[in-house]
Amino acid sequence: MQAPSPARSGLDHWLEDPSAPWQGWRTMCSPRARSHTGAPLSSALLQAERGIPSLWDQWHVCESMESLQRQLHEAICQLQPSGVLVDLPDLGLRSTPESTGLTALLRAASGTGVPLTILDRPNPLDGLSLEGPLVHPGFESGQAAMGIPLRHGLTIAEHARHRVREERLSIALKVVKCTGWSRDMDHIETGLPVVDDGQPNPWIHALSIVPGGTDWATALHRDALDFGGPWAELEALLEFVQKGAADAEMQGTHFEQVHFTPSVGAYAGESCFGVRVSAETPRSVHTLKVGLVLAEAAIRVHARAQCAAPFPSSGTAHALDRLLGSPEGRVGLAARVRSRELLDAWEPDLTRFADDRRASLLY
Numbered sequence: 493m494q495a496p497s498p499a500r501s502g503l504d505h506w507l508e509d510p511s512a513p514w515q516g517w518r519t520m521c522s523p524r525a526r527s528h529t530g531a532p533l534s535s536a537l538l539q540a541e542r543g544i545p546s547l548w549d550q551w552h553v554c555e556s557m558e559s560l561q562r563q564l565h566e567a568i569c570q571l572q573p574s575g576v577l578v579d580l581p582d583l584g585l586r587s588t589p590e591s592t593g594l595t596a597l598l599r600a601a602s603g604t605g606v607p608l609t610i611l612d613r614p615n616p617l618d619g620l621s622l623e624g625p626l627v628h629p630g631f632e633s634g635q636a637a638m639g640i641p642l643r644h645g646l647t648i649a650e651h652a653r654h655r656v657r658e659e660r661l662s663i664a665l666k667v668v669k670c671t672g673w674s675r676d677m678d679h680i681e682t683g684l685p686v687v688d689d690g691q692p693n694p695w696i697h698a699l700s701i702v703p704g705g706t707d708w709a710t711a712l713h714r715d716a717l718d719f720g721g722p723w724a725e726l727e728a729l730l731e732f733v734q735k736g737a738a739d740a741e742m743q744g745t746h747f748e749q750v751h752f753t754p755s756v757g758a759y760a761g762e763s764c765f766g767v768r769v770s771a772e773t774p775r776s777v778h779t780l781k782v783g784l785v786l787a788e789a790a791i792r793v794h795a796r797a798q799c800a801a802p803f804p805s806s807g808t809a810h811a812l813d814r815l816l817g818s819p820e821g822r823v824g825l826a827a828r829v830r831s832r833e834l835l836d837a838w839e840p841d842l843t844r845f846a847d848d849r850r851a852s853l854l855y
Contacts, residue, residue: 499671499672499673499684500528500670500672500684501611501612501613501614502610502611502612502613502649502667502669503526503527503533503536503579503613503668504527504528505669505670506577506609507536514542514544514577515574516573516575517544517573517574517576517577518544518571518573518577519533519544519545520548520576520577521546521577521580522552522580522590524583524686525579525580525581525611528683528685533579547571547573547576548567550563551563551564551593552590552593554596556633557592557596560596562600565600565601568604568606569604572606575606575607575609576597576601576607576608576609577609578597578609578648578652579611579613580593580648581613581648581686582594583686583694583697583698584616584617584643584645584698585617585698585701586640587815588697591640594652595655598652598655598661601663603662603663605664607663608652608666609666609667610648610652610665611668612648612649612650612667612670612854613684614677615675616678616679617678617679617695617698617775618675618677619646619647619676619677619855620676622842622845623642623643623698623779623780623842624780624838624839625642625817625818625841626638626641626817626841626845627639627640627817627818631813631814631818632817633814636816639655639658642701642816643779644845646849646853649667649669650852650853650854653665654848667854673855675855678695678775679693679694691714692712692714693715695771695775695777696712696713696714696717697712698779699782699783700717701780701816702783702784702786703717703719703783705810705811705814705816706787708721709722709752709754709758709759711752711753716768716769717768717769717770718750718752718764718767718768719767719786721759721766721794722762722763722764724766724794725765726749726765728793729794730748732793733767736788737782739831739832740781742781742782744773744776746770746772747768748767750766750767751763751765752768767786769782769786781831781832784821784831784834784835791825
């Protein structure tokens with residue numbers, strides 16, 4: 493195996509800069525924000541004798557983009573910080589609280605005169621792969637912000653630059669760049685900590701998005717995903733998954749029968765039957781394609797399979813709509829549209845995004 497690259501995040505470089513401003517500043521960071529030694533940002537700041545309080549501790553629990561943006565704007569206006577230090581690793585996915593938080597912060601700070609410093613870090617999935625779809629008007633939510641695809645290939649700072657440019661936000665944005673990373677590298681090659689030991693790797697989070705929008709059970713492991721339910725017909729489900737994978741021309745993904753007990757969700761603590769997904773080389777896996785194949789197989793093999801219960805507070809009717817940013821995936825799967833056809837339909841959006849994002853790239 494290739495030795496880890498000596499990559500360093502923007503946080504590492506900021507800590508090493510004695511001239512970096514911090515007096516009167518506030519932070520907005522995620523528990524995933526860690527130095528190259530594995531120290532959480534808050535601990536790293538204290539060790540560097542730069543104790544910086546948070547802008548608002550509850551940013552990650554807001555259900556809607558509008559509510560979060562309003563709360564952050566009120567915090568900025570009330571506290572009047574000299575600046576905000578931002579480190580929000582989003583696992584390379586649009587549907588994370590960190591991605592939503594970054595978008596809401598940029599909008600909240602626009603026009604206030606308060607500058608933001610983005611501590612950049614590598615995209616843990618890689619900086620090249622793009623997976624759709626984009627969010628349609630009217631479907632923006634706390635899990636789907638407008639303007640970027642589900643898997644976007646951007647670093648934190650590139651995401652911020654893209655958002656500022658696309659929405660013409662009035663904000664002073666400074667970036668402390670990461671080093672030792674190229675766009676074809678994933679988190680393993682950087683050697684930087686992304687998740688705690690035993691927690692699912694970023695590609696498992698990406699893999700779980702579509703299955704997590706159905707009413708079936710999921711269980712995330714460090715390097716595998718379980719998908720099924722108490723009623724699942726094991727042999728039929730596995731057969732349809734394998735047929736769907738062949739039709740979608742998927743390679744490098746392994747499927748096997750599994751008996752599991754999920755710890756969260758509607759079937760927490762119940763005995764479930766289903767399929768376990770793993771891969772020898774995760775970076776080669778088209779994660780959205782795998783998720784669609786799983787959902788497609790579930791619908792074809794069992795009439796009970798459908799999208800999860802409505803989310804009244806989200807502004808959209810179904811969980812899968814909220815995650816994907818449009819009803820196309822849910823409606824298409826229910827109408828027995830093949831996953832490959834859905835992906836083909838989303839390809840023009842990805843082509844346009846690839847062109848649009850070029851002006852925001854830093855590496």
